Amino acid sequence: MTSSYGLTRLVLTDFRNYGSAQLTCDVRPVILTGPNGAGKTNILEAISFLSPGRGLRRAKLSEVTRNNEESKKPEKEQNSSLSWAWGIASTLSTPQGSWDIGTGLEIQEGKERRIVKIGGEILKSQTLLRDYVHVLWVTPQMDRLFQEGAATRRRFLDRLVYGLDSMHVTRVTRYEHYMRERSRLLKYGGADRHWFDALEARMSAEGVAISAARRQFIDHLLQAKAWTLGTFPQAELALAGQIESWLGAYSALETEEKFREVLKASRQQDRESGGVACGPHRSDFTVTYREKNRAAAFCSTGEQKALLISIVFAAARLQNLQGAGVPLMLLDEIVAHFDERRRAALFEEILSLKMQAWMTGTDIGLFTSFNNKVQYFRVENAMVHEKSVLIKM
Numbered sequence: 001m002t003s004s005y006g007l008t009r010l011v012l013t014d015f016r017n018y019g020s021a022q023l024t025c026d027v028r029p030v031i032l033t034g035p036n037g038a039g040k041t042n043i044l045e046a047i048s049f050l051s052p053g054r055g056l057r058r059a060k061l062s063e064v065t066r067n068n069e070e071s072k073k074p075e076k077e078q079n080s081s082l083s084w085a086w087g088i089a090s091t092l093s094t095p096q097g098s099w100d101i102g103t104g105l106e107i108q109e110g111k112e113r114r115i116v117k118i119g120g121e122i123l124k125s126q127t128l129l130r131d132y133v134h135v136l137w138v139t140p141q142m143d144r145l146f147q148e149g150a151a152t153r154r155r156f157l158d159r160l161v162y163g164l165d166s167m168h169v170t171r172v173t174r175y176e177h178y179m180r181e182r183s184r185l186l187k188y189g190g191a192d193r194h195w196f197d198a199l200e201a202r203m204s205a206e207g208v209a210i211s212a213a214r215r216q217f218i219d220h221l222l223q224a225k226a227w228t229l230g231t232f233p234q235a236e237l238a239l240a241g242q243i244e245s246w247l248g249a250y251s252a253l254e255t256e257e258k259f260r261e262v263l264k265a266s267r268q269q270d271r272e273s274g275g276v277a278c279g280p281h282r283s284d285f286t287v288t289y290r291e292k293n294r295a296a297a298f299c300s301t302g303e304q305k306a307l308l309i310s311i312v313f314a315a316a317r318l319q320n321l322q323g324a325g326v327p328l329m330l331l332d333e334i335v336a337h338f339d340e341r342r343r344a345a346l347f348e349e350i351l352s353l354k355m356q357a358w359m360t361g362t363d364i365g366l367f368t369s370f371n372n373k374v375q376y377f378r379v380e381n382a383m384v385h386e387k388s389v390l391i392k393m
Helices: 040-048 126-131 140-144 150-162 168-188 193-223 242-249 252-265 267-273 301-321 340-352 364-373
Strands: 006-015 018-024 030-033 083-094 097-108 111-118 135-138 235-240 284-289 328-331 357-361 375-380 383-386
Touching (some): 006 040, 018 383, 150 168, 150 193, 150 301, 301 340, 340 364
């Protein structure tokens, strides 16, 4: 039995190295193989743009436009209403039916705009994609997740939280907007205290809700029977930050009040620094290898990769256990880093969750144990070719 949730059509136009490409599949897992530089990761990146945010590479919208001769023509020689555009069209199959979902970039009169459509209707905001698609990914660039700054780990955690709390993306977006507006008023002055009081009240409400949602997700993840990848390590997860500390000792309303007081008292300091000294944007997401009682930052590269996979799949399983369904999973060049035992455990989990995982690799032999339970495509020179069923060797 396979999942009824997954992409069944993907069309790329002027996206990265693809001038035009179309892939048709069913909801089984998808294997993309081919040489380095062929465009495998670009397909995963395109899928990641079907969810809110900047995609798995966090690229600017104009950076993913195909760099071809047509794009280089003067604007007056191109379509007068649209230039430097890329587009992604897809069909998502769900238990409730199929949805046509599309997104793309328009640059009109020098202004960039991301367009998102559901069933042909333009959405007011890309954040509304949260109600249709949830995507998780693991890429080679994430190998340093536990060595990089806290901001990278917060973004990673927030994407996991989206799967159980679709409003989380809206809270984060609003909080960041209020924070930027406060910083602007502090920099240029001219606003009376009532403006700051109103902004800081909104910041504190959204900020505490963000921290509470993160805490709740971690609590659910640690309590649920979600750690099923037997050969992969189990992780202890925690949040370190002032707001989280207050939430551990006070009610949400009391924490909001404390946050407002700190914001008010730090206006001069924040004006001088150009930032905001306190808030959920300063919190850190910490991970410990449970069996070894060792912080992830001090684990080996292989252990860190295994911890990362373990966390992502635990989140996917928790999402499924709580009735939210499984996400689309994008796994870029992942299996080459694991031995046969861990590859088998990973494949078994993907099939057990009935998940449409999109996996890339240069060596098709690493996927032979999947046999005909998945579908195979060969990517070469920005062309996608469906392969026949792979015979297990």
